[in-house]
Amino acid sequence: MAKEYVVGVDVGGQTTKIGVVNAKGDMLADATIIRSDTYGADAGAYIKALAAAIKESIAVSGKTPEDIIGIGVGAPNGNYYTGEVAFAPNLEWAANGSVPFAKMLEEALGCGLRVTLTNDANAAAVGEMTYGAAKGMKDFIMITLGTGVGSGIVVDGKVVYGHDGFAGELGHVNVVRGGRACGCGRKGCLEAYCSAVGIARTAREWLECTDEPSLLRLLDPEKLASKDIYDAAKRGDRMALRLFDYTGTLLGRSFADYIAFSAPQAIVLFGGLARAREFLYEPMLKAMNENVLNIWKDKVKIVFSSLPESDAAILGASALAWEL
């Protein structure tokens, strides 16, 4: 019988989630979850535990390794070319060096299953193309709006990896010259403004620099999160609405420049902050069309991920494995 299933592995800072997926993008069973953060700097121990959990996930799904085409992994700083995870600040076992993840996992599995990996945003792009909102599209740009801003660029049906495997860092394209400090050590990056953390920073700045009344003033500014801004906007809070307007405008302007690069059919959004689509969509679309070169005005769509949010990262990672 032909192999009809793939395994997706979503490596996060705290947990790693595993699922067996069919060609339609359905998970055969609930995700198997292990902690990523209990192995300290011991990459070997973590990967051994992961291999065991993958086998368990396959068994729980009623399958055997023989039914599986391969294993796709989405990991922060995962490199498609080398199969390594390198200098990933949120993964203690890969924070200070380079871990030959794919090779180690194949060895730990010891059953001939092959492993392919990439970073989480590229995995999300492949997931949307294989099962989701970008199905049938050959040219699109995936933007993940989470704690940070990630991106996966698809040109002619293939993820752009670039010379070294690290292409698609649109979260670190400059959006405000000389602007606020970004976690990367530079200034004015898109991520510093348009991530979940970024919009909360904007809120704190506005609360501090103005006297404008807002529901957000009832909260501890240090703990203020993008979810609070969303809740306030839902209740009609004007500052909260303007925060989304500002954030969406910066995103739309950036999209206009990205379009000049790869002429995509659509920008596809995913991630925690993208949940605020009712507040972000209009300002994004307006700023994009106001700033884009005429030939693309009103031609490029902004769409939102259509994958079930809880499993999207697993599905994205799994989609990589169909090419094995």
Next chain:
Amino acid sequence: MAKEYVVGVDVGGQTTKIGVVNAKGDMLADATIIRSDTYGADAGAYIKALAAAIKESIAVSGKTPEDIIGIGVGAPNGNYYTGEVAFAPNLEWAANGSVPFAKMLEEALGCGLRVTLTNDANAAAVGEMTYGAAKGMKDFIMITLGTGVGSGIVVDGKVVYGHDGFAGELGHVNVVRGGRACGCGRKGCLEAYCSAVGIARTAREWLECTDEPSLLRLLDPEKLASKDIYDAAKRGDRMALRLFDYTGTLLGRSFADYIAFSAPQAIVLFGGLARAREFLYEPMLKAMNENVLNIWKDKVKIVFSSLPESDAAILGASALAWEL
């Protein structure tokens, strides 16, 4: 005998140049040149004359159509997917509509030779990859610094055409938010600052807004051109040197953002303004490395076209035809 030659056609606003090229990138004879601007809006008449000139060029090179693999054309607004030249302001016969150039030329030739076309910057990129400074590179970005700023992006050995064939318009990426007007109708585009026309505009602005002494004050400001700034810089004129510094800095900053997109091995420069490499190179490289994400610092090269300048556009166009 195997076919070993291609024809390159460089369509410009005033003249069209044609050459027969071998696999090493040598032209077999001097370019055949016809006027592009004597046919008014009559695309048919122009293309008929072009077909005759192509046949003449093949004959002058001592070859017959049977020796030729195909014909590559670089034309403003040339679309690789559709073979059309559309709304090209500098070509009267294609200024107000869409001309099915490739199809018409194939018919006018009437000898079974196939025609492929793209815009001039993409043709330049293919030329550098096939015969020039990007030989052996699979990921690079070509920037043409002429009257305007064009670009051709190569990812994994292939030109990025995008969804509609128009990808790679980096001359119209924003470089100064709300900055000076660009010919495209928008504000602050790279082309408005870093083209040959752009640096002359900067010079006029600086001459008008300051009293700084400069050799450039001896010239009619209306006629001041990038070549004059180059000549002044050669003579050590401080304003001229700072003009290149400023222009190079804007270019380098932009390159830093492009790298975040496609992680190229190199940025390859070509065009009239790129001749000022001794003044542009250092500020470009410095600004690029100061603004790029850490993982690419000091890793991406800036190189200059290595094709003979007079024939570079023909060679670039010809390179397209090897794929026919």
